[in-house]
Amino acid sequence: MKRILVLHGPNLNLLGTREPEIYGKMTLADINGRLETRAKRAGVLIEFLQSNHEGVLVDAIQEAQGKYDFILLNAAAYTHYSIALRDAIGSIDVPVIEVHLSNIHKREGFRHHSVIAPVVMGQVAGLGAESYLAALEAALLKLGVAE
Ligand code: CA2
Numbered sequence: 001m002k003r004i005l006v007l008h009g010p011n012l013n014l015l016g017t018r019e020p021e022i023y024g025k026m027t028l029a030d031i032n033g034r035l036e037t038r039a040k041r042a043g044v045l046i047e048f049l050q051s052n053h054e055g056v057l058v059d060a061i062q063e064a065q066g067k068y069d070f071i072l073l074n075a076a077a078y079t080h081y082s083i084a085l086r087d088a089i090g091s092i093d094v095p096v097i098e099v100h101l102s103n104i105h106k107r108e109g110f111r112h113h114s115v116i117a118p119v120v121m122g123q124v125a126g127l128g129a130e131s132y133l134a135a136l137e138a139a140l141l142k143l144g145v146a147e
Pocket of ligand 1: 010012014016017018023076077079100101104111
C-alpha cells in the first residue's frame with residue numbers, strides 16, 4: 001500500500017478561525033478529512049502532522065525516508081526562510097509537493113520567494129483547500145493509483 005504524509009506548518013492549526021478572506025473558512029480538520037476521503041478511494045494510506053515548530057517538521061521529513069512514498073508540505077511561513085527545512089527535503093529521496101492555500105506570488109514581496117522551491121517536485125498555490133486536493137491528485141497520478 002502506498003503511503004502519503006501531509007505536513008502542515010506553523011499557524012495552520014488556526015485555519016477557519018481567523019483571516020477567512022485569505023485562507024478560507026475550512027478548518028485543518030476539514031481539509032484533512034477531504035484528503036483522507038480521496039486517499040481512501042484510491043486505496044492509499046495518508047497521515048497528517050501539523051506543527052508550529054521547525055525542528056518537529058525537520059524530524060518528520062527526515063523520518064519520512066523509507067516510510068512514505070510522497071509528502072505534501074505546506075511549510076507556511078517557513079517556506080520563505082527555513083534553510084533547515086530545505087536541507088531536510090534535499091536529504092531524502094521522497095518526492096515533495098509544496099502546497100499553499102493562498103497565491104504567495106501575488107501577496108507581499110517577502111512571500112514571493114520560496115527557499116524550498118528548488119528542492120521540491122512542484123508547487124500548488126492559490127487554490128485554497130483545493131491546492132491540497134490538487135497536490136494529492138498529482139501524487140496519486142505519479143504513484144499510478146489515480147482512477
Ligand atoms: O498560503 C499558504 O498556505 C501559506 O503557506 C500560509 C502561511 C503563510 O505564511 C505563507 O506565506 C502562505 C500562513 C499560515 C497561517 O495560517 C493562518 C490561518 C488562520 C489565521 C491565521 C493564520
